[in-house]
Amino acid sequence: MSTGRLTIDLDAIAANWRALDSACGGRAAAVVKADGYGCHAPAVARRLLREGVRTFFVAVAEEGAEVRRAVGPGPDIFIFSGPCPGDEPLIAAHALIPLINSPAQARDVLGTDQPFGVQLDSGMNRLGLEPAEFAALKDAILAGRPQLLISHLACADTPEHRQNAAQLRAFITMTEGTDVPRSLAATGGIMLGPDYHLDMTRPGVGLYGGHPFAGARAVLRLDLPVIQTRTVAPGEAVGYGMAWRAVRPSVIATVAAGYADGLLRAMGGGTLRLFADDIPCPLVGRVSMDLITADVTDAADLPRTLTLLNHRQTVDDLAQAAGTIGHEILTSLGSRYARLYKGA
Ligand SMILES: *Cc1c(COP(=O)(O)O)cnc(C)c1O
Secondary structure (H helix, E strand, O other): OOOOOOEEEEHHHHHHHHHHHHOOOOOEEEHHHHHHOOOOOOHHHHHHHHHHEEEEOOOHHHHHHHHHHOOOOOEEEEEEOOOOOOHHHHHHHHHEEEEEEEHHHHHHHHOOOOOOEEOOOOOOOOOEEEEEHHHHHHHHHHOOOOEEOOOOOOOOOOOOOHHHHHHHHHHHHHOOOOOOOOOOOHHHHHHHOOOHHEEEOOOOHHHHHHOOOOOOOOOOOEEEEEEEEEEEEEOOOEOOHHHHEOOOOEEEEEOOOHHHHOOHHHOOOOOOOOEOOOOOOOOOOOOOOEEEEOOOOOOOOOEEEEEEOOOOOOOOHHHHOOOOOOOOOOOOOOOEEEEEOOOO
């Protein structure tokens, strides 16, 4: 084995979906954009279909087509970015449901027999019709029988932020009396409680084991091959910039994965460990493009593989070490890893 092996536990994703679904009273859809947060959208969608999921969300039409091929006819597949120019054949061929985000997208869809939903901007100012735009188009939109009205929270992972309640109020005000199913909450919004659940929730990162779903089961295991080991004397340095220096006679393992595999360079120099069976071995020195180095002095034997991701060290730990969020760690997972699926 010369590349890492990434094991994706589809049963854990299914268990996370079940837990999130019951946390919001059985209203959870599933977000599988960005190749299922790096976990392979077709495999994730097929497993969740078996679990009972009948509504999926993706970012763009191409992803929707891939999910449709995986789940077959029947489930609803919504596209966050809506109908972009040139998408019409793909949307029609795969029975996708674009969300209208702008007056231009409304013009393209209204009056056709294309099924659609609508995304409203309740204060994030990223995607969606502004309140005034929606007001101007409301009659035409409702006459076209939208399947869903959604909006997205800017600060859901900060529960005490005033923006959450303000966006909930704005969304309710815009959609009051429409009779169309409404959805506001992603993973963070589910955690904010029942006021935010409305008719449907849209968990993404929580399915894949990430914050802010605190009770999540770990989904990923990443085993990395050790290419060579060496002994370094006290005072010798390891890696680019000589950023780490031995203070005792140390055994250093050189491991085949680096920032080209999604191990962000910013992870180096922190508190991350690689596991030799159960023994934690500190990640030392800088992360290079194809390699990292670990201090395996305390391992029982010279390890042939080391584990970077497991239930003891999750995507959130890697995210914290790199100063980012679990979403970015997941979607950075490298294309060189051999991928194994549990529960396919
Ligand atoms: C990505 C996304 C989600 C899922 O968010 P998570 O934080 O991953 O749960 C839900 N809704 C919209 C509009 C999104 O863009």
